[in-house]
Amino acid sequence: MLAINEVIAAGYRSLRHIRFPVGPLSVFVGANGTGKTNLYRSLQLLQSAASGTLTHDLAAEGGFDSVYWAGRRSAGEPVRVRLGVCLSGDGAGDYNLEYAVETGLVQAAGGVVLGAGFKLEPQVKAETLVYEAHRRPKKLLDRQGPRGHCLDEEGVKRPLGGEILPSETALNSLQDAAAFPDLHLARRTMLEWRFFHGFRTDAGSVLRQPCLAVTSPTLASDGSNLAAVFATLAHIREDTDDLDQAFNDAFPGARLVIPEPDRFATFGVVFPDYPKRVFQPSELSDGTLHFLALAGALLSYRLPPFIALNEPETSLHPDLLEPLARMIVAASRRTQVWLVTHSEPLADAIARHGGVSPRRVVKQKGETWIDGLRLSGDFAEDENEEA
Incomplete structure (x- = not known):
């Protein structure tokens, strides 16, 4: 199985954009209302991507009106929720997989829905799985909208085709373990989280x-x-x-x-x-x-x-x-x-x-953050840990 190295969440509830490391034991403490549960829930939604229920679970939370970042955002900024996780092999620091998925609303023009989907349902807009060994990244899965491809075991690009609906994740849909072993390993690992x-x-x-x-x-x-x-x-x-x-x-x-x-x-x-x-x-x-x-x-x-x-x-x-x-x-x-x-x-x-040492979760101008977390996604030196 693979261990979690890092978690990424953007546009989800009070998580405007956060990237933080995860160790063997991670403790986050904070007052009610700071967004601790949103950190927890973002991990659950990553598991939902592996099980194929991500868009359903977002809809069950109230749809994008409820789950999308409600704070200030740039004009023209797309309405997207992005979730990601970095995984590494136990005892193999040069083997890493990074999975990321973006969801948004269905595309519409003049009030008419374009493509397969209902007017307010969440849909998968982008999905990637990047494999990195010996610092040489390789994009095993690259999905942008309805199009994309996945590299099989032989390194051959296979188009995703039209069989995967916008409400479905490729992570769950491509279940040929022999053809896509890294995708299978990532999915299996995430499904076994509790x-x-x-x-x-x-x-x-x-x-x-x-x-x-x-x-x-x-x-x-x-x-x-x-x-x-x-x-x-x-x-x-x-x-x-x-x-x-x-x-x-x-x-x-x-x-x-x-x-x-x-x-x-x-x-x-x-x-x-x-x-x-x-x-x-x-x-x-x-x-x-x-x-x-x-x-x-x-x-x-x-x-x-x-x-x-x-x-x-x-x-x-x-x-x-x-x-x-x-x-x-x-x-x-x-x-x-x-x-x-x-x-x-x-x-x-x-x-x-x-x-x-526990990490303190705080809220700044409506945005959930973790004390000591740098924008680069790592924590500042902790004097107690150094001691």
Whole structure:
């Protein structure tokens, strides 16, 4: 799998134009309303490009009236949302892929829509995939409007043709892995990213229900296979040491019970005040259940190549922030972890345990920015990191 080196977003909500690096553990902290969630959402939309749902997901956000940069812009500036990501091979710094996609409104003249599409639907205007090895870039995918081409494994240009609609991405449409291996690798990597933006913990939550007993090395984004993730650790991998330590760290004296499943998998908790009673998921507090879901996301048998967390501290008691920080740092040793939070205590705890200083998200004249970020896309020297 490939790691994320850099993210680019322009014209999306409060992100006028921003390019920033991403490391093994990235923490962004800021007040409500600064645009932290827009940073998170831009990564989700890149995954949507890989799954082929980008224009649908933009439309679901309210269309371009809602998602496009609403601040001051130059006269005649095209209405475009541009998203991009730079990926590199693990341990291969000379192998890089940069994917970028631009979306805009359908072309119209005299109130008449030109080409295939509805009047207000978002459409893909441009799409590129650039391969760089030994500092020699090669454009593997180059799409401009309805036309474009893609280089196959032999280096031969293949026209995209008319089979790809303006509402579709070439990244998702060109699924011949043998002909387009780099495109396939980029798409597969992005599809395996996981985004965790809170978990439902109400009475009807999937976290409170048994799930099918199917080996589950990775937690689903909604947590629906949490019991199976725990059962996989306990009865397939036969190693719950990290999970047990994290749970005892958060709830001293308590014990997580993971029975061997039959058709369904489940779990329970024994608390020190009631040593002979197993509390089922339906009986657990929202905070306890939320922490367990985060444990499933961060300590599962096989972590995805990238984990994004949006305000994971929600509904957690302050005493649980230190244990959560330790889980996040531990996960970052196995995969990339990226999170946004407005909790200063959580950001400080991650800095203590992980040695990574949080980046502060601010808003300047309606534009989301990151303190210390240069226009060139790198951060100014941090005295604490130098020390």
